[in-house]
Amino acid sequence: xxxxxxxxxxxxxxxxxxxxxxxxxxxxxxxxxxxxxxxxxxxxxxxxxxxxxxxxxxxxxxxxxxxxxxxxxxxxxxxxxxxxxxxxxxxxxxxxxxxxxxxxxxxxxxxxxxxxxxxxxxxxxxxxxxxxxxxxxxxxxxxxxxxxxxxxxxxxxxxxxxxxxxxxxxxxxxxxxxxxxxxx
Ligand code: IMP
Ligand code: MG
Numbered sequence: 001x002x003x004x005x006x007x008x009x010x011x012x013x014x015x016x017x018x019x020x021x022x023x024x025x026x027x028x029x030x031x032x033x034x035x036x037x038x039x040x041x042x043x044x045x046x047x048x049x050x051x052x053x054x055x056x057x058x059x060x061x062x063x064x065x066x067x068x069x070x071x072x073x074x075x076x077x078x079x080x081x082x083x084x085x086x087x088x089x090x091x092x093x094x095x096x097x098x099x100x101x102x103x104x105x106x107x108x109x110x111x112x113x114x115x116x117x118x119x120x121x122x123x124x125x126x127x128x129x130x131x132x133x134x135x136x137x138x139x140x141x142x143x144x145x146x147x148x149x150x151x152x153x154x155x156x157x158x159x160x161x162x163x164x165x166x167x168x169x170x171x172x173x174x175x176x177x178x179x180x181x182x183x184x
Contacts, residue, residue, distance in 0.1 A: 003174070007167060010174035013156060014149055019054070019131075019172065026129065026146050027058025030099065034061055038124075040096045044114070045069040045087060046168070047103030050160035051131045051148075055101060066090055072110050083113040093123040099146075103161050104132040108140030115142075132156065132173070149173075 001017075003010055041059070043052035045067050056065060069087030098118060105111055111128065118126050129146035136153035151173075157163050158170030167174075 001172070004170065007158075007170055007174070009177050010157060010167065010170065011177050012172050013151065013154075013175050014159075014173040016171050019051075019148075019159060022148050023051070023054050023058050026148065027055060027060075030055075030058075030129070030146060031060045034059075034063075034097060034099070038096045039063040040091075040093050040098050040123075041065050042089070042093075042098050042100050042118075043067050044100065044102045044110075047160045047162070048101045048131070050168070051103060052101045055129065064091065064096075066093075068114070070110055070114060081109065083110050085117075089121075093118065093121050095122070095124055098123045098126045100126065100128045102128065102130040103159075104134065104151075104156070105130045105142055105144060106134050106137050108138050108142040111142045112140040131159070 001015060003012065039061060041056055041063050043049060043065065056063065066089050067087060068089055069085065070083055071086050072083045100114060102111065115126060127145040130144050131148040133144055133147055133150050134153055135150060154175045155163065156173050156175055157167035158172050158174045160168055161173065162168045163176060
């Protein structure tokens with residue numbers, strides 16, 4: 001598979017085929033674990049929109065989808081350290097099982113904030129499905145129930161993940177190459 005022209009500064013880290021295969025496995029596991037339960041799949045915007053869209057199609061259960069917008073990054077590759085809700089849930093999650101779908105758990109700050117916030121809404125349970133995890137940078141202990149891939153300490157883009165809002169439309173997860181260090 002080749003890299004689109006607009007993203008000639010990106011190297012493929014996880015290919016489309018690898019993503020597809022892993023998502024099928026995650027979907028089967030989630031299908032087994034939530035059988036017969038009221039499930040809300042909560043996509044964290046913006047980064048998880050593409051992963052979430054593929055994941056829910058791999059889950060063979062009746063489910064609700066909801067969205068929450070959270071931002072901890074500005075236009076930089078370093079977290080600002082402050083989490084903001086940019087868009088809230090559209091329906092209550094009280095007495096429902098919530099499966100958070102996130103693109104990446106980096107320091108864990110966003111997830112820690114989200115878990116605390118959701119806890120006050122009295123769901124039956126809250127679990128996390130994250131496409132990526134960067135353990136080298138973790139500062140908060142976050143248990144990921146369904147994990148796609150563990151990645152090295154590199155800034156990744158594509159498949160929903162951005163750098164300054166760019167690259168979200170790449171169909172794979174890639175690493176920024178030559179320009180990355182200049183941008184940091
Ligand atoms: P955390 O709060 O440090 O765990 O960061 C979580 C959020 O930061 C993720 O939901 C992403 O939106 C963003 N993020 C962290 N690492 C990367 C990366 O390598 N590429 C793109 N976005 C990232
Ligand atoms: Mg995000």
